[in-house]
Amino acid sequence: MDHDDHLTFPAGPGRPPVGAAEVWCLHATTGEVEAATGMAGVLSTEERRRAAAFRRPADRDLYLVAHVGLRVLLGARMALPPAEVELRRAACPLCGDPHGRPETTTHPPLHFSLSHAHGMALCALASSPVGVDVEASASAPDTSLVPHLHPAERTALERLPDEWQAKAFLDCWVRKEAYLKGIGTGLGVDPATVDVGLGPRHGDEESPDLRGWSLSPVPVPPTYSAAVALLHPAPPVVHTRQASLASLTAVGRP
16 A cells, blocks of 8 residues: 555546556545636536535535546546546446446546545546545444444454444445445445455454455545455555645646
8 A cells, every 4th residue: 555645636648557546535625626616617417417406515515526536537547638538337237227336438448436525535546447435434433334244244343342343343334335336236235245354454354255356445534434445356556645626727727
């Protein structure tokens, strides 16, 4: 797992190396929201409709920052203007209908995943299918979700000291959501049937069999938990980098 200060935003043309995931972090600060609002024309009609449908301004602002940022990154990697990036839904692996994970229409595809929570968004890019999830830590963890863990995960959680369990649960949950997003089912699969483990941070060194997928934590501030899943037999190398839309608009870039 690396933090790459040499990467610039947006990244240049090309695709991340096999076995690696680029994870770009955006924050819905005042400057970033203003920049994203000014660049909202790069979004599709459907994306703009969804942004306008949010009732809470903070949710709308984060959506704009996340989706404008995603298009800027994809456009730079594919050498296209952000507004010309074409996205679609892959076939759902459960029913075959086109509501699986989002994907680009390029060949070979540039794979991506997007997640956002409480003012922060993560955009993951990879050369193979990828999923990312971020969740904000809460002062009072939502224990109602514990029954949705796999029995092996619940057993591992119960073995930990009480003061470690909230963090371990959240780390497990982002691993699970990243994997389910990566395979394209989301929570259409009962999460209690999928064992992703608590991860090496919590002494869970043995990786479950995830049908060729691997998981790694993503370095984020301590008030969050995040993980990335990659269709690759070895744990992905995670390159993390802060992204700023405001820095682009400051120098007149679209």
